[in-house]
Amino acid sequence: MKIYSGLNEVTLSVNGKKRRVALRPADTLLRVLRERLGMTGAKAGCENGDCGACTVLLDDISVKSCMMLAVEAVGHEVTTIEGLNDPELQKAFADYGGFQCGFCTSGFLLNAHALLSKYPNPDDETVEEWLSSNICRCTGYEGIRDAVSSCRRSGD
CATH class of the missing domain: 1.10.150.120 ([2Fe-2S]-binding domain)
Incomplete structure (x- = not known):
């Protein structure tokens, strides 16, 4: 298991493309998608997993991106509404x-x-x-x- 601390550069696979992004271990997938990658289709609604406005697919399984750390998506395929x-x-x-x-x-x-x-x-x-x-x-x-x-x- 990789340990993350401070600012880390990772590669995320989003909508079939590899994207290098710098993030903190505490950054949610929702925030990284919206603020670092400019993919604003996933919305910040409740930000506690209740509303589903932030839903994305992780390896074709729907997940609430506000409840998932971005580092957890490393090595997986993320599909947003844009993809x-x-x-x-x-x-x-x-x-x-x-x-x-x-x-x-x-x-x-x-x-x-x-x-x-x-x-x-x-x-x-x-x-x-x-x-x-x-x-x-x-x-x-x-x-x-x-x-x-x-x-x-x-x-x-």
């Missing part, structure tokens, strides 16, 4: 009104992508369970749920 390539899901969010103010949308999209990657044809209960880890303050849940449900893929 998401799921046109079917992204179009469904637009078609079904799966957003209102847009603040939570990137987190919901990444979480929904992870859901559909793991469970291509999830039942309604599974969709509800996965979506419950994110909060939409504008209460756009119906459009979000409908968008995700419209993207069910054959097989399971």
Whole structure:
């Protein structure tokens, strides 16, 4: 296990590209993405893991980047909304009104992508369970749920 102290230069793999970044061991992945790498799609909402606005994918698993130290991402692939390539899901969010103010949308999209990657044809209960880890303050849940449900893929 590598011990980090002071300012460290590390390489993070973000959206398929290697990025060198200087960080402190206490820097969250959210702050490094936003403040050092200029990737502002992950939002700082509650910053305690409740709202999901900061959701990113770590090796295709949805994680809340405000609750993860950036050094924990070394050696893993981080995907932000800027790197998401799921046109079917992204179009469904637009078609079904799966957003209102847009603040939570990137987190919901990444979480929904992870859901559909793991469970291509999830039942309604599974969709509800996965979506419950994110909060939409504008209460756009119906459009979000409908968008995700419209993207069910054959097989399971």
